[in-house]
Amino acid sequence: MASDILNVEGYSLFSTCRTDRRGGGVAVYIREDIQAKAIPQVRVPSELECLWVRLRPTRLPRQVSSIVFCATYIPPNSKHQDLLIDHLITTTDLLRELHPDIGLVFAGDYNRLDHKPLLLAHQLQQVVNSPTRGEATLDVVITNLKSHYNAPAVINPIGNSNHKAVWWQPRVRPKTPNKTKDVLVRPMPDSSLRAFGRWITTHNWDEVLEEATVDSKTLAFYRTLHEAMDRFFPEKKAKLHHKDKPWFTAALKSLIHKRQRAHSNGQMTLYRFLRNKIARDILQEKKTYYKDHIEDMKTTHPSEWHKSIRRLANWSAPSATIHVPDIDLSNKAGIADAINKHLSAICQALRPLDWSKLPTYLPCTLPPEVSIWDMYHRLKRIKVSKAPGPDNIPPRVIKEFAFELSTPMTDILNSSLREGKVPAPWKEAIVVPVPKELPADLDKGTLMGPLVFLAMFNDVRPVTENSHWKYVDDFNLGEIRLISTPSSLQRDLNHLDNWATENHMLLNPKKCMAMHFSFVRAPIQPPVLTLAGQTLKTTTQARLLGLHIRSNLKWDDQVDVMVSKGSKRLVVISRLRRSGVPIADLNTIYCGYIRPLLEYAAPCWASALTQRQSAALERVQRRACRLMMGRQFVSYTAALQHIGLERLSTRRQKLCTDFALRVERSPRFSTWLPPTRGQQHGRQLRNSARYQQPTGTNRYLTSAIPAMIKSLNEL
Incomplete structure (x- = not known):
């Protein structure tokens, strides 16, 4: 076909035609004001009709570096379906390796192809939910950009096509600021540590030892130590980005800042020079960081090696969210206060303790005396990887100078025991509410919690001969019966309900389900089961100890x-x-x-x-x-x-x-x-x-x- 027939004014054409028979092929039209080019690294097998194009519009979301569009056609019942899926998956692997933050769009006539392997392999979504030919959805759009686009609309066919068209428009999103935060850090170079060491080894701590009360001793101790910290380890402000890599140095940040300033001022020669230098420096930092900082840990310190590997790969657990009614998610202090009030209300609901009814044992024994060496050994066990507490004293300082700090801290602790009073600074703590990743798993809590629960829960058993399985707080009942035999599960559920009432426990019927396994030719109605007065819902799939089970016993x-x-x-x-x-x-x-x-x-x-x-x-x-x-x-x-x-x-x-x-x-x-x-x-x-x-x-x-x-x- 002549090229002037295919060309559309104002658009660039990318196409691939069939070579073994007439007609067919795939084509992509892209507006001329959008940068677009074919991807030379991609090799499409001759049996497939695929076209890969990389786009770079003028404005893109911050988390998307560019967009790759893949146009595909696969005939019905093609013998190359598995080849197409493998090609799409492996090519996407290649593109994500070259461009980690790339946006992906797969579109075309897939003709009932099972594209689930592609969706699972790269966490993609198919967004067309309406039929495009008859009652079938043959034309699909698979992408990782669903949140940036409106739901696609299926419109009337174009020209003589027997397929409806799909209209997919981007959302108008407000401009979001860059997620950076300023933090205060205390750099501790060796020279500063040596200077601090010379000071603390000659300091006699008389201002602490000569005070009379534990509160005055504590205030004098922290006043002296904070003044020394500010003198030898002055605080500096640092700006952090939520996606900063471990190998990202301050020098690279400075170059990036200069590059952006050159671009804003129109100094394009300087901009291109800095751009190329930054690219070379980043490549060099990536290549050398692992070998210089991490590789040796694999044999000398395996746990630190694994932690460093996770940081290098930017592999962290997704941040969990705590939902508190009537409090905005961004109000962290309000959420913490609400949790604190809820937990304190549990104790406040109890009657106050009547001190007059407590027995008196006199004479009272003297409190124990803490020695300096006991305090020294305790301070040496502090983990330097932990963050400082409300007193803002780095754990590294405490551990390295444990001997010098043990004298004033021993005096403060002994005064606290004699007076029966805890210093106010020691009552403060930084409390961060951490939501559980999974619903109430006792095997992830404290040591005594599961043991106490098991001691209370261990005696629950069915009253019939039905099988039962228990794992921590999970309890499962099962029976095998003939069709003509009535179910006995309800008797066991009634017994479980009575047992919970007698042991002052509450069952949650909303989290209980019933699953029915039956492979008879004529399906039978499963029995209606109730627990605590509520009917249990029947399900065809369930998750048991991480295993997904279906009622048809397929996997x-x-x-x-x-x-x-x-x-x-x-x-x-x-x-x-x-x-x-x-x-x-x-x-x-x-x-x-x-x-x-x-x-x-x-x-x-x-x-x-x-x-x-x-x-x-x-x-x-x-x-x-x-x-x-x-x-x-x-x-x-x-x-x-x-x-x-x-x-x-x-x-x-x-x-x-x-x-x-x-x-x-x-x-x-x-x-x-x-x-x-x-x-x-x-x-x-x-x-x-x-x-x-x-x-x-x-x-x-x-x-x-x-x-x-x-x-x-x-x-």
């Missing part, structure tokens, strides 16, 4: 969750590789932080995986190998051999076999397995140690226990 949800979690952490490998971390250390990160997510509770579900589910898990490891090796990656098999990894399917088989052997040797859990042939007939024959292979449906034979029996028989 789609579990695999999707594992693929999604593993894919999210692959970005860590990409960031660390750009920082010069070698392949061996990247492999350590993968084996320690990513692969366990793909193998969690493998003996429960590994034997029942479908080929597609197994391939989805294997794809995550293949992507990890590609990210670790970069341009050295040739094939998955060669990468596994070079890095020293096994296929996930091979590891799952070994994990399941090891678990079966542990079950067989366990006095407690060996009852899960049936008797061996020798135990059944009492004779020592060739196959006496083998188990009778179960028979039944394929669903049963691929479940955990029959699969373990098969593994043990094959040893």
